[in-house]
Amino acid sequence: MKNDPVDVLIIGAGASGAAVAWSLADTKMHILCLDQGGWMNPAEYPSTGRDWEAKFYGEWSSSPNIRKRPEDYPINDDNSPIKVVNFNAVGGSTVMYTAHWPRLHPSDFKVKTLDGVADDWPIDYDALTPFFEENDRMMGVSGLSGDPLSPLSHPPMPQQPLGLSGPLIGTAMNKLGWHWWPSDTTVATMDYEGRARCINLGHCTPACAQGAKASTDITYWPHAIRAGVELRTHCRVREILTNKDGMASGVVYYDKDGVEQFQPAEVVIIACNGVGTPRLLLNSVSGKFPNGLANSSGLVGKNLMFHPYAQVYGFVKEPTDSNRAPPTCLWSKEFYDTDLSRGFVRGYGIQFGRGAGPVFEAVASEQKGILPWGRDHHRVFRKLNGHRLAVSAICEDLPEEHNRVTLDPVLKDSHGIPAPKIDYTISANSRKMMDHGLARGREILEAAGATDICINDPIPWGGWHLLGTARMGTDPARSVVNEWGRSHDVKNLFIVDGSIFVTSGGVNPTSTIQALALYIADQMKQRLANLFD
Amino acid sequence: MSDAKQLTAAQRADLRTVAAMIVPASDEYKVPGADDAAIQADMLATLGRDTALVAQALDHLADLAGKPLAELDDAGRDAVAQEFRSRGGAAAATLVRVVLQCYYRDDRVLRSLGLELRAPFPKGHVLPDGDWSLLDPVKARGGTLRRVP
Numbered sequence: 001m002k003n004d005p006v007d008v009l010i011i012g013a014g015a016s017g018a019a020v021a022w023s024l025a026d027t028k029m030h031i032l033c034l035d036q037g038g039w040m041n042p043a044e045y046p047s048t049g050r051d052w053e054a055k056f057y058g059e060w061s062s063s064p065n066i067r068k069r070p071e072d073y074p075i076n077d078d079n080s081p082i083k084v085v086n087f088n089a090v091g092g093s094t095v096m097y098t099a100h101w102p103r104l105h106p107s108d109f110k111v112k113t114l115d116g117v118a119d120d121w122p123i124d125y126d127a128l129t130p131f132f133e134e135n136d137r138m139m140g141v142s143g144l145s146g147d148p149l150s151p152l153s154h155p156p157m158p159q160q161p162l163g164l165s166g167p168l169i170g171t172a173m174n175k176l177g178w179h180w181w182p183s184d185t186t187v188a189t190m191d192y193e194g195r196a197r198c199i200n201l202g203h204c205t206p207a208c209a210q211g212a213k214a215s216t217d218i219t220y221w222p223h224a225i226r227a228g229v230e231l232r233t234h235c236r237v238r239e240i241l242t243n244k245d246g247m248a249s250g251v252v253y254y255d256k257d258g259v260e261q262f263q264p265a266e267v268v269i270i271a272c273n274g275v276g277t278p279r280l281l282l283n284s285v286s287g288k289f290p291n292g293l294a295n296s297s298g299l300v301g302k303n304l305m306f307h308p309y310a311q312v313y314g315f316v317k318e319p320t321d322s323n324r325a326p327p328t329c330l331w332s333k334e335f336y337d338t339d340l341s342r343g344f345v346r347g348y349g350i351q352f353g354r355g356a357g358p359v360f361e362a363v364a365s366e367q368k369g370i371l372p373w374g375r376d377h378h379r380v381f382r383k384l385n386g387h388r389l390a391v392s393a394i395c396e397d398l399p400e401e402h403n404r405v406t407l408d409p410v411l412k413d414s415h416g417i418p419a420p421k422i423d424y425t426i427s428a429n430s431r432k433m434m435d436h437g438l439a440r441g442r443e444i445l446e447a448a449g450a451t452d453i454c455i456n457d458p459i460p461w462g463g464w465h466l467l468g469t470a471r472m473g474t475d476p477a478r479s480v481v482n483e484w485g486r487s488h489d490v491k492n493l494f495i496v497d498g499s500i501f502v503t504s505g506g507v508n509p510t511s512t513i514q515a516l517a518l519y520i521a522d523q524m525k526q527r528l529a530n531l532f533d
Numbered sequence: 534m535s536d537a538k539q540l541t542a543a544q545r546a547d548l549r550t551v552a553a554m555i556v557p558a559s560d561e562y563k564v565p566g567a568d569d570a571a572i573q574a575d576m577l578a579t580l581g582r583d584t585a586l587v588a589q590a591l592d593h594l595a596d597l598a599g600k601p602l603a604e605l606d607d608a609g610r611d612a613v614a615q616e617f618r619s620r621g622g623a624a625a626a627t628l629v630r631v632v633l634q635c636y637y638r639d640d641r642v643l644r645s646l647g648l649e650l651r652a653p654f655p656k657g658h659v660l661p662d663g664d665w666s667l668l669d670p671v672k673a674r675g676g677t678l679r680r681v682p
Contacts (some may be wrong), residue, residue, distance in 0.1 A: 047653040049581070056636040056665055107679040114679070124681070148676040161662025170667040179671060199657030209654040244563040324658035337679045358646065366555075367626060373555045373614060378562045385646065 006032040006230075009251060009265035011237050011280065013037070014092015014518035015510050016161035016497040017271030018216035018224065019135065023521035025227035031227060032263070034253055036236040038088035040217060045209040047201040053323075053359035058347030060206045062096060063461055064088065071234070072319040073413035075275065075421075077463070080424035082306045082462040083273045084275055090233060091217035093184075093273070094510065097464065098205050099213045101141055101184040101330045102507035103132055103515070104333075105153050105368055107337065110396075111503045113340040115338050116343050117477070120400050122474045122483035123519075125151065131518035135511065136184075139214040140192045143184030149333035150181065157189045158468045160198070160329045165320040165354040165389060169330055183351065184443045184511075186214035193219075194297045202323035202357060213326075237419050238268065239284040240268055240493070246288055247532070250494045254415045267524075267531070271517070274304060274466025277499040278405040279420040281470065294470070294480055294487040294495075301406055303399035303468040305504040308426055310434035311388035312324035312441030313353065314450030315383065322386040323357030335440065336506055344432040346396040348506040350441070355426075361385045368465065391444050393437025395430050396506040399468050426458065434458065465509050469507075470499035483525075485520035491532040496520050538582070539578065544591040548600040549573055551631065552632045554614055563644045567636045575635045583627050590628035596658055641673060 007029035010017050014035075021033050046052040046060050062085035071088040087096035106125035111118045143155035143500035147389060157183040162170070166182075173180040187204065188195045198204075198212035208209040211218055227230060234256035241262070243249040247472075250264035270277050278301035284293035293301050332350035339347070356364070365371035365384050372380060397403075426434070436454055445453055456462075473479025476488035479498055487493040496517040498509055505512070524531060540548065549568045558566035565572065580587060597613045598605055603611065617625050636642055640650050 045654075049636075049652050050638055050650075054579070054638070057630060059636070105678060106681045112680050113682060146672075148674075149678065151678065161660040162665070162667075163660040164663075167667055174667060174670050177670075177674075179674070179676065181668070181671065199655075200660055201653040202658050210657070323653070323658065323659050358637040358643075358648065359634045362637050363630045366629055366633065373618075375557060377556050378559045378564065382562075382646070418625050440605075482664075489646060 004404060005266065006030045006248070006266035007265070008032070008267045008269060009034070009263060010269045010271055012271035012276065012327045012497070013090045013216070013221065013231055013252065015094050015216055016269060017092070018220035019514045019517040020140070020265040020269055020271060020496045022138070022220045022224040022227070022516050023492070024524065025224050025229050027525060028228070031229045032264070032265070033231045034237055034251070035231065035233055035236040038233040040095055040207065042207070042211060044157070045207040047209045052202070053055065053357050054247065056206060056360070061245055073417070074411055076408045076421040077418060080422045080463070081426060082308060082424060082458055082463045083461050084422060084466065085461055086273070086275070086466070089217070090221060090231065091215040093464070094215040094462055095207050096205060097510065098327050098508070099186040099506045100331070101143070101186050101511050102331060102349060103153065104153055104340055104505040104507060104512045105336065108189065108503060108505040111346070115117045117345055118503050119473065119478070125271050125444070128512070128515045129517055131522070132511065133514040134518055135261045135514045139186045139219050139514070140195060141184050141186055142189040144182045149179050149336065155184055157192060160185060160187060160189055160326060163321040163325045163354060164331050165325070165352070168316060168318060168320065168389060168448050169352045172444050175447045176335040176438065176443060178332060179331050180332045183328055185326065185328070187326050188212045188214070198326065200325050200326070225233060225427050231362065236415055236417070237280060238415065239396040240280065240293055242286055242288060242293065242490065246490060248490050258415070259360055260384055269493065269496055271497045271524050273497045274469045274499040275405050275420050275422070276496060278469040280406065283418060284408050289385065289489070294489045294490050294493060297477055297480060299471060299478070299480055301469050302401040303471055304403040304406045304422070304424060304466070305397040305468040305501065306424065306463050307394045307397055307465045307504060307506070308430050308434055309394055309456070309462040311390060311392040311456040311459050312438055312445060312453060314445040316389055316448055316450050317387070318391055319386050321354035322388070323355065325354045327353055331380040335436070342398070342436055344429050344436065346398065346429070346433070346506065348393040348395040348433055348437050350437070351392050351394060353388070353392065355386065355388045357387050361388065361530050365414050370452050370454065384516050389445060389448060389450060391441035393434065393441060394506055394508065395433040397430055397472070397504050398427060399503065400427060406471050408461055409460040420531045430496055450463070465498065467498045467501040467503065467504050467509060470495050471502050472500045472501065484523035485516070485531070494520060494524070502528065539596050540588055540591065543595070544588060545577070547591050547594055547602045548587070550575065551628070554610060554637050555629060555632050561620050561647050565639070567632050569639070572639050575639070576631055579635065580631065583631055586627040587626045587631055590621060590624035593617065593624060
């Protein structure tokens with residue numbers, strides 16, 4: 001079936017797709033977004049039920065391979081120590097994330113110049129500054145301006161309370177003389193733009209029933225739709241087609257009834273992040289593009305960067321926030337910048353965990369062997385439960401071509417579309433960085449008086465950040481898109497998600513992903529008259 | 534491997550026994566064991582997508598025990614438990630998780646832990662603001678971002 005053509009077709013309604021749709025809406029072009037997921041219903045979010053923790057192991061797992069909702073697609077990540085986690089719905093993975101909201105630092109855009117590794121980005125931090133600020137207003141960020149070791153931000157809402165865990169961490173960090181600061185988060189600490197303030201429902205990673213945590217289904221999308229953007233849900237794109245001139249002509253997708261459709265478009269924007277985007281490009285094979293679309297460099301799918309998380313946790317005598325607070329509230333940039341005396345290049349941010357709920361605590365501690373079976377179970381559980389503090393080093397992964405997304409030769413999704421396959425190893429540099437983070441994490445916990453210290457090295461289900469698989473650059477032989485997100489090979493094809501990252505920084509990337517999407521939308525608007533030149 | 538949609542009577546009996554091995558009743562803490570009838574009923578009613586792996590784990594337990602778990606003496610059960618925990622893999626982990634997730638949402642258990650018997654939404658929780666003077670040393674120390682040429 002063929003639909004009426006649109007001016008702009010966006011694939012993916014998550015973090016970047018929502019931002020670019022909203023920004024382009026003021027052009028009054030006919031903009032359509034297709035997403036394989038649907039609108040979520042907050043009344044069905046886990047925190048509305050007594051079985052809220054059990055859901056994290058099933059239909060609300062962060063892993064699509066465990067969750068297996070109809071909107072999910074399988075991912076073969078057997079050949080990776082870090083498993084891919086995501087969420088597929090309107091809002092994408094902003095429905096299921098910690099709301100931790102750091103930005104890349106200015107130095108992260110000049111890695112080659114500063115440290116002689118990887119590549120510099122083709123843009124610098126200053127190019128994104130106004131879009132970071134605009135995005136913080138749109139998403140609704142809380143935080144405390146003035147962190148001496150983070151880029152200046154102006155959160156429109158005050159920071160989260162320190163709670164019970166924050167002072168324990170702050171005191172420990174002060175003993176060590178190390179930097180810490182209340183983290184910017186997309187958790188509303190006051191009523192904001194139709195969102196109710198946070199009431200501490202607990203671990204807000206798997207969606208916020210209160211609507212206090214920003215996800216793009218409740219931030220960007222209502223504005224974009226009011227401005228005329230059309231959002232079509234439960235539509236899974238199979239491939240992008242091209243015409244005889246090598247331009248994108250539209251996409252083939254399966255609608256909510258499973259019927260194959262063709263949607264013509266003048267401009268196609270991909271916003272499927274670091275696994276979904278290369279999967280789609282590699283599935284878009286034609287005579288002119290036999291190795292996948294936009295892949296003359298051969299780099300589509302390559303240079304996959306996670307952030308390997310090296311986590312240390314322990315148990316203090318004092319009560320911690322447990323499940324009665326958002327999961328993170330503080331960060332540290334003490335070890336963010338290169339110091340070659342540490343034995344590795346680049347660095348890591350630290351995010352602190354406030355605690356865990358009783359089921360999670362019981363399951364995790366039993367698995368680690370610190371919670372026994374039998375008579376002593378009750379005594380030990382009472383010592384552990386409600387006393388956990390966690391320190392996670394979020395390590396900068398450098399791009400390596402052997403870390404990659406390809407198409408699995410066997411595995412397919414429910415529509416028969418080849419699924420992605422991940423091949424990934426932790427590099428020697430990342431390994432040293434993780435070891436350093438684990439050692440410092442242990443020092444922090446010991447300074448806090450913690451015992452029963454355990455590690456997750458790496459956090460196995462920690463592949464949240466999917467970066468680098470369609471990188472930006474000015475050289476078409478060494479990059480997939482140019483410095484404003486347009487494919488080198490297909491001049492009406494744009495990519496706006498985490499796949500265009502050149503390097504990963506040592507912080508959660510969503511703020512930077514959305515700033516990039518807004519920046520690219522702005523570049524497109526400035527060039528509308530000669531967008532394809 | 535059993536792939537039944539429901540557990541057999543023998544599997545249910547072993548589930549009861551192993552649940553009590555994981556979390557026995559305690560007079561000291563005034564809590565039931567995980568073999569309590571209501572907790573067992575919760576497990577069976579909510580097994581859902583875990584059924585196949587739990588059945589597989591119970592089959593493994595039965596193989597290790599060679600007879601119903603309840604008929605083993607304490608030393609025999611300890612030996613089975615050790616082997617099961619160390620080599621049971623994903624199936625064993627799933628079984629243990631099912632036991633614990635049902636146990637730690639039982640009203641009597643939550644009450645004993647001093648936790649409220651409710652979903653987090655809509656009441657939520659109140660957090661103390663905390664002592665922000667803790668941040669003064671960080672502010673005093675200052676610092677700068679790495680210079681970019």
